[in-house]
Amino acid sequence: MTLRIINCQLIGYRLPLRMAWASARGEWRQRRGWLLQLQTAADVGIGDCAPLPVAGTESIEAAQRALLTIQARAVGHDAATLLDVLEPELTATPATRWALECALLDLLSRQRGLTLRHFLVPTAPDVVPVNAMLGALAAVTPLAIHSAVAAGFTVLKIKVGLNAPLTELAQLRALARLLPTGVSLRLDANGAWDIATAQRMLDGLADLPIEALEEPLRQPDVASWTALQQRVTFPLARDESLHIPVAQFPRRIVLKPAAIGGLRRTLALAQQAQAAGCEVVMTSVIDSAAGLWATAQLAAASASPIPHGLATAAWLATDVGIAPQPLRGQLQLPMTPGSGFSPTIT
Incomplete structure (x- = not known):
C-alpha cells in the first residue's frame, strides 16, 4: 500500500533549559529546532531536527535550508521511498536526515500497527535502562547524588574536564564516598585532556567506582587510546571522535543518532560494534520529547543492556510534548504504534 505524503509542516521551537548545560566543548541554555511533520491520508509521522554542531551535526542555518528543501519536495511522494529521493540533498545535514527518517518510519510503523522499535527489530525489548544525568561536576551536590540514588539510578553521569584535574579528582573522591554499593559514576570529559593529563586523571580514578569514561x-x-585503556579496568568510550578511523572498535561507543544521521544507520553501527564485542550506549543531547522518544525506541531496538543517556527530559523547562519518564532507572516503552510521541505544540 502506498503512503502518499499530502502535507509537510515545519513547527519551530525554542526550549529553555532549567540550568546551563556545560561541558568542555561549550555551554548552552536552550535547545532550538523544528518538528518535521509528514501527513498522509491516514496518519501523521513526526521527526525532530535540533542541530548541535559541537555534537557533530550541521549548523542551525544549514538545517533550516535542508528542511525547507524537504518541505518543498515531499508532497506527492511515497513515504517508503522519500528518503531515497532526497538523500543527495542531505549528505551534509545529519540532524535533518535523522528528522526525516524518524518521521517516515513513524508513519510506516503506524501503518503496520507496530511500535517503532518492533518495526526496526521484531524482538526488541520493551524496557530501556538509563543513567541519571547530573551535569557538570562543579555543580553536582550531595543532594543531587542522594536524589538520583533514591530514584533508582545505578549509573550517574557527570561532565568533567572543566576545571583543574586535581580539583576535579578531589571532588570526585568526595562524591564517591556518598555512593552506596552498586552505584557508579559515568564520566564524560568531552575531549578535554592531553595525554599526560588523561594519564594523571586515570591513575587518580583507578580506585573509584567509575562505570566508564567518555x-x-x-x-x-x-596508540594513545590503547595505552590509556590499559591503565584502567573500566571502559573508555568514544563519542565525538567516532569520525576518526580506527582499526578496531574500542571497548565502548556512544551513539548520537542525530549526528550519525538516522535510525537505521545508527542501528547498523550498533549491531556491527556489538558483533565485535564492543558495548553500545545511545544518548540524547538534551533533545525534545520528539527526539527522545525516537532515540529510546532505537535504544530498545539495539537491545544493549548498558544504561543509555536518555533520562534528560528534566533538563528542559518546557517541551514540545510529554517525554518518556524514567522509573527506577528504566524507561518502560508503550506498545502503541509509532514512536510514542504526541505533540502539544502546533
Whole structure:
C-alpha cells in the first residue's frame, strides 16, 4: 500500500533549559529546532531536527535550508521511498536526515500497527535502562547524588574536564564516598585532556567506582587510546571522535543518532560494534520529547543492556510534548504504534 505524503509542516521551537548545560566543548541554555511533520491520508509521522554542531551535526542555518528543501519536495511522494529521493540533498545535514527518517518510519510503523522499535527489530525489548544525568561536576551536590540514588539510578553521569584535574579528582573522591554499593559514576570529559593529563586523571580514578569514561583525549589516536585503556579496568568510550578511523572498535561507543544521521544507520553501527564485542550506549543531547522518544525506541531496538543517556527530559523547562519518564532507572516503552510521541505544540 502506498503512503502518499499530502502535507509537510515545519513547527519551530525554542526550549529553555532549567540550568546551563556545560561541558568542555561549550555551554548552552536552550535547545532550538523544528518538528518535521509528514501527513498522509491516514496518519501523521513526526521527526525532530535540533542541530548541535559541537555534537557533530550541521549548523542551525544549514538545517533550516535542508528542511525547507524537504518541505518543498515531499508532497506527492511515497513515504517508503522519500528518503531515497532526497538523500543527495542531505549528505551534509545529519540532524535533518535523522528528522526525516524518524518521521517516515513513524508513519510506516503506524501503518503496520507496530511500535517503532518492533518495526526496526521484531524482538526488541520493551524496557530501556538509563543513567541519571547530573551535569557538570562543579555543580553536582550531595543532594543531587542522594536524589538520583533514591530514584533508582545505578549509573550517574557527570561532565568533567572543566576545571583543574586535581580539583576535579578531589571532588570526585568526595562524591564517591556518598555512593552506596552498586552505584557508579559515568564520566564524560568531552575531549578535554592531553595525554599526560588523561594519564594523571586515570591513575587518580583507578580506585573509584567509575562505570566508564567518555572521550578523555583532545586528539585521540590509536596508540594513545590503547595505552590509556590499559591503565584502567573500566571502559573508555568514544563519542565525538567516532569520525576518526580506527582499526578496531574500542571497548565502548556512544551513539548520537542525530549526528550519525538516522535510525537505521545508527542501528547498523550498533549491531556491527556489538558483533565485535564492543558495548553500545545511545544518548540524547538534551533533545525534545520528539527526539527522545525516537532515540529510546532505537535504544530498545539495539537491545544493549548498558544504561543509555536518555533520562534528560528534566533538563528542559518546557517541551514540545510529554517525554518518556524514567522509573527506577528504566524507561518502560508503550506498545502503541509509532514512536510514542504526541505533540502539544502546533
